[in-house]
Amino acid sequence: MRLDYLSIFPAYFDVLDISLVGKAAINGLVEIHAHDLRDWTHDRHRTVDDTPCGGGAGMVMKPDPWGEAFDEIIGTESDPSVHVIFPAPSGTPFTQSAAAELSSAQRIVFCCGRYEGIDHRVIDYARSMWTVHEVSLGDYVLNGGEVAALAITEAVVRLVPGFMGNPESLAEESFSAGQDGLLEYPLFTRPVSWRGLDVPEVLMSGHHGRIASWRRDESVRLTRERRPDLTDSDSSGIH
Ligand SMILES: CN1CCN(Cc2ccc(Cn3ccc4ccc(-c5n[nH]c(N)c5C#N)cc43)cc2)CC1
Numbered sequence: 001m002r003l004d005y006l007s008i009f010p011a012y013f014d015v016l017d018i019s020l021v022g023k024a025a026i027n028g029l030v031e032i033h034a035h036d037l038r039d040w041t042h043d044r045h046r047t048v049d050d051t052p053c054g055g056g057a058g059m060v061m062k063p064d065p066w067g068e069a070f071d072e073i074i075g076t077e078s079d080p081s082v083h084v085i086f087p088a089p090s091g092t093p094f095t096q097s098a099a100a101e102l103s104s105a106q107r108i109v110f111c112c113g114r115y116e117g118i119d120h121r122v123i124d125y126a127r128s129m130w131t132v133h134e135v136s137l138g139d140y141v142l143n144g145g146e147v148a149a150l151a152i153t154e155a156v157v158r159l160v161p162g163f164m165g166n167p168e169s170l171a172e173e174s175f176s177a178g179q180d181g182l183l184e185y186p187l188f189t190r191p192v193s194w195r196g197l198d199v200p201e202v203l204m205s206g207h208h209g210r211i212a213s214w215r216r217d218e219s220v221r222l223t224r225e226r227r228p229d230l231t232d233s234d235s236s237g238i239h
Contacts, residue, residue: 001105001106001107002030002106004034004108006111006112007034007112009112012146012147013032020154021157024160030160035069037069047062052116060117060118070125081105082107084131085110086132087148090136091133092134093136094135094152098133099155105156111145112144112146114143182220184219185216185218
């Protein structure tokens with residue numbers, strides 16, 4: 001899997017060299033390429049933004065540098081196997097199932113906007129050439145797309161076959177299909193007693209049936225408490 005990042009702050013992606021994703025890069029599972037969008041400007045100030053047509057606050061990212069960067073990084077041929085991701089507050093909420101789908105992609109290009117956003121013709125052009133995803137991390141405002149690109153990268157790469165040492169652990173995570181769409185149960189490890197707080201006895205009983213039942217009950221309780229929106233979904237197993 002090749003991952004490209006287009007941003008005016010490419011140094012955001014240096015962190016990928018030290019994280020788990022970095023290890024995947026070392027063992028050849030993923031290739032990471034960060035690019036400075038200003039490398040595709042031609043004026044002395046390396047300008048990437050301009051005032052919004054129709055008025056309004058702030059600045060909008062000009063289409064020209066994006067188009068030239070696309071030509072060089074992706075090419076000028078249409079190819080639906082190339083996934084181009086535009087993080088944006090107006091995007092579709094990014095989910096675990098979206099991460100799972102993207103984990104089989106061979107090429108993902110993250111377009112990290114800043115200011116008030118990117119000229120919409122950039123997205124329209126990209127849609128005419130590749131498979132485009134306009135996604136949002138959640139209902140809060142960030143200053144740009146870089147943090148979202150990092151989060152989406154981690155969510156996707158950890159699902160790439162061969163990346164996780166123990167793929168079984170993926171099945172028991174919150175939001176994974178294997179978890180019935182429920183939040184995962186509380187976790188404990190040694191010491192059994194810590195600052196007057198004890199590990200629930202059932203987990204020390206060695207009785208696998210009771211442990212499984214306790215964990216399921218805890219997942220149902222937490223999901224009802226924190227994510228009632230998940231309790232009505234078909235996959236949740238609780239209604
Ligand atoms: C006319 N007004 C109408 C309201 N908008 C709102 C607005 C638009 C952009 C920005 C800053 N920004 C620029 C690129 C970019 C990408 C992603 C995100 C982002 N924020 N939150 C998420 N979950 C994100 C993700 N993923 C933010 C971004 C901030 C606020 C401004 C213009």
